[in-house]
Amino acid sequence: MKELTLSQAVNEALVEEMERDPRVFLIGEDIGLHGGAFAVTKGIFQRFGPERVRNTPISEAAIAGAAVGAALVGARPVAELMYTDFITIAMDQVVNQGAKVKYMFGGKARVPMVLRMPFGAGRANAGQHSQSLEAWLCHVPGLKVVMPSTPADAKGLLKSAIREDNLIIFLENKHLYSQKGPVPEGEYTIPLGAAEIKRAGGDVTVVATGRQVTIALGAAEKLSKEGIDAEVLDPRTLWPLDREAIIASVKKTGRLVTVHEAVKRFGFGAEVAAIVAESEAFDYLDAPIRRVAGAEVPVPFSKFLEDLFLPDEQKIIAACKAVLA
Amino acid sequence: MKTAGAPDRRIYETMVSIRSFETKLQELSRKGVLRGSVHFCIGQEAVAAGVCAALSPGDYITSTHRGHGHAIAKGARMDLMIAELLGKATGYCKGKGGSMHIADLDLGHLGANGIVGGGIPIAAGAALGIRQLGLQNVVAAFFGDGAANQGVFHETLNLAALWKLPVVFVCENNQFGMTTPLSEASSQPDLAKRAIAYDMPGTRVDGMDAREVFRVTSDAVGRARAGKGPSLLVMDTYRFEGHYIGDPVVYRTREEVEDWKAKDPILRLRKQMVGEGLATEAELDGIHGEIARKLDEGVAFAQSSPDPDPSELFTDVYSE
Numbered sequence: 004m005k006e007l008t009l010s011q012a013v014n015e016a017l018v019e020e021m022e023r024d025p026r027v028f029l030i031g032e033d034i035g036l037h038g039g040a041f042a043v044t045k046g047i048f049q050r051f052g053p054e055r056v057r058n059t060p061i062s063e064a065a066i067a068g069a070a071v072g073a074a075l076v077g078a079r080p081v082a083e084l085m086y087t088d089f090i091t092i093a094m095d096q097v098v099n100q101g102a103k104v105k106y107m108f109g110g111k112a113r114v115p116m117v118l119r120m121p122f123g124a125g126r127a128n129a130g131q132h133s134q135s136l137e138a139w140l141c142h143v144p145g146l147k148v149v150m151p152s153t154p155a156d157a158k159g160l161l162k163s164a165i166r167e168d169n170l171i172i173f174l175e176n177k178h179l180y181s182q183k184g185p186v187p188e189g190e191y192t193i194p195l196g197a198a199e200i201k202r203a204g205g206d207v208t209v210v211a212t213g214r215q216v217t218i219a220l221g222a223a224e225k226l227s228k229e230g231i232d233a234e235v236l237d238p239r240t241l242w243p244l245d246r247e248a249i250i251a252s253v254k255k256t257g258r259l260v261t262v263h264e265a266v267k268r269f270g271f272g273a274e275v276a277a278i279v280a281e282s283e284a285f286d287y288l289d290a291p292i293r294r295v296a297g298a299e300v301p302v303p304f305s306k307f308l309e310d311l312f313l314p315d316e317q318k319i320i321a322a323c324k325a326v327l328a
Numbered sequence: 329m330k331t332a333g334a335p336d337r338r339i340y341e342t343m344v345s346i347r348s349f350e351t352k353l354q355e356l357s358r359k360g361v362l363r364g365s366v367h368f369c370i371g372q373e374a375v376a377a378g379v380c381a382a383l384s385p386g387d388y389i390t391s392t393h394r395g396h397g398h399a400i401a402k403g404a405r406m407d408l409m410i411a412e413l414l415g416k417a418t419g420y421c422k423g424k425g426g427s428m429h430i431a432d433l434d435l436g437h438l439g440a441n442g443i444v445g446g447g448i449p450i451a452a453g454a455a456l457g458i459r460q461l462g463l464q465n466v467v468a469a470f471f472g473d474g475a476a477n478q479g480v481f482h483e484t485l486n487l488a489a490l491w492k493l494p495v496v497f498v499c500e501n502n503q504f505g506m507t508t509p510l511s512e513a514s515s516q517p518d519l520a521k522r523a524i525a526y527d528m529p530g531t532r533v534d535g536m537d538a539r540e541v542f543r544v545t546s547d548a549v550g551r552a553r554a555g556k557g558p559s560l561l562v563m564d565t566y567r568f569e570g571h572y573i574g575d576p577v578v579y580r581t582r583e584e585v586e587d588w589k590a591k592d593p594i595l596r597l598r599k600q601m602v603g604e605g606l607a608t609e610a611e612l613d614g615i616h617g618e619i620a621r622k623l624d625e626g627v628a629f630a631q632s633s634p635d636p637d638p639s640e641l642f643t644d645v646y647s648e
């Protein structure tokens with residue numbers, strides 16, 4: 004094992020896949036010399052040159068569309084948008100085009116592309132640079148949506164995503180970029196659709212995503228001091244979703260708390276709750292399900308308000324205690 | 329129509345306000361009290377000041393992520409801006425927006441914008457609204473050279489020209505979109521030529537010359553107000569600072585920066601005014617002193633202001 008930040012792990016996955024497959028190329032704003040807004044692609048331009056690392060004008064619709072088109076003819080683009088918020092501009096190409104062409108063309112098309120986007124609040128960047136929009140994307144048949152919580156997961160999942168013949172949305176929480184974690188030496192991939200239990204426990208299942216996994220693990224440590232044994236389950240891919248892992252965990256604990264940064268209503272947590280309610284795990288529930296999520300407002304600028312907006316350890320602990328009360 | 333001479337003194341005062349305001353922000357940033365994304369327009373003051381001086385009080389602007397100058401030039405209060413940047417309840421947007429979302433609708437400032445290109449169609453929409461309501465006002469849309477590569481730029485210019493909307497498109501060509509030079513982002517580096525495609529006047533302007541900015545904008549505003557349709561003005565300018573606080577600025581040379589600093593718009597107008605006997609050095613120094621005093625008061629006001637009340641998290645999402 005070696006220690007890498009999540010940003011380095013993503014970078015390593017990109018470099019390895021570009022080495023392995025000459026059809027893989029990167030496209031996005033300021034991703035060249037500068038290495039992108041968060042320096043994730045740093046050094047790749049110097050190594051592979053301007054044709055494999057395509058620095059674009061500020062044109063999100065064209066970036067997404069160009070990636071879809073390049074993928075249709077057999078190239079394997081990995082596109083980057085500077086912030087998830089800017090997908091609004093690219094949405095037609097992602098949702099009406101890339102996600103659906105295969106189906107609409109009767110199965111004839113393939114769209115082997117990845118769209119990487121940093122997301123998340125907590126950096127005082129206000130309403131247009133802080134959103135978590137994964138629920139929009141999970142709702143679209145034809146897209147797969149990945150959200151890693153550790154450097155090792157990020158690397159293995161991104162390598163799988165690049166090898167898929169589908170349009171994969173790859174969401175990276177900005178706060179995690181600088182977080183270090185152990186990453187296996189040598190070649191490995193992690194399949195899409197496989198959850199991981201990040202902490203085993205018997206009292207309550209906490210299904211958390213992205214940066215909230217780390218925060219939920221912190222909450223679980225604190226709860227353990229009070230004799231509450233929380234299980235933290237990270238789906239890692241939001242779609243395809245590992246229903247079996249969630250159902251099995253809830254059958255074991257009899258209690259469910261979901262945690263994400265996106266606003267609560269119609270969010271990923273609602274889907275997890277519905278899956279449990281529709282499954283045999285429903286009969287095992289000993290308490291109503293609780294969802295911890297971002298407040299139902301645009302992300303505010305002031306640190307004071309933004310802290311209230313975000314889920315945190317205290318809110319997760321309170322929800323776990325509530326389902327155990 | 330012959331445009332009257334530029335209101336030099338007002339423009340000078342505006343430019344000094346913008347420069348001093350952002351210099352003060354740099355101080356606050358070094359003290360670690362400034363959070364979030366803050367983009368400085370130091371060097372580009374002539375564009376904001378010259379354009380807004382050519383507008384009338386009831387006219388509107390849309391602005392950008394680099395918007396402090398536009399706000400100040402449209403008459404925004406610097407104390408309320410500082411409070412907003414510190415996330416305080418007394419700020420322009422109650423601390424909910426920060427640097428990239430400062431707005432003062434009463435002043436005709438329809439908002440800074442975190443989305444590159446986001447304000448361009450809003451400006452045309454405001455112009456459309458003005459028409460629908462039978463009003464005579466004009467809208468100026470500020471945006472960068474980078475924003476001109478967004479689809480909405482093209483959609484909006486076409487629509488505005490088609491409907492002869494009273495809007496002036498002000499492209500601040502500061503030569504870079506973040507780290508990418510214009511030459512690597514636009515197939516046609518003379519952005520004014522893009523106006524040809526939409527059959528509207530396109531003019532390249534020395535954006536370091538406040539008088540020239542005022543003169544050209546006044547003509548375009550007059551045209552718009554007379555119902556003759558929009559114009560595209562491309563102001564050649566430069567941001568003396570990095571794209572954001574802490575930008576290592578690896579994408580341009582020190583010499584290039586120094587060459588542009590030699591064209592400092594504030595020093596230029598000062599020289600013109602003093603040289604032509606329109607003001608004395610002492611008078612102009614007095615303006616600097618007055619602004620410095622106002623800014624100190626503004627900082628004190630902001631720092632002594634309260635944080636937003638927790639209940640504010642949930643207000644303002646919908647109109648009642």
Ligand SMILES: Cc1ncc(C[n+]2csc(CCOP(=O)(O)OP(=O)(O)O)c2C)c(N)n1
Pocket residue numbers: 032061063085089092393394442443444445471472473474475476502504505506571
């Ligand atoms: C839609 C969108 N894409 C990308 C960004 C990230 N971004 C912020 S400022 C900027 C550069 C903008 O360049 P330009 O329009 O020339 O304005 P300048 O920064 O030079 O004033 C970029 C790419 C953004 N905020 N919005």
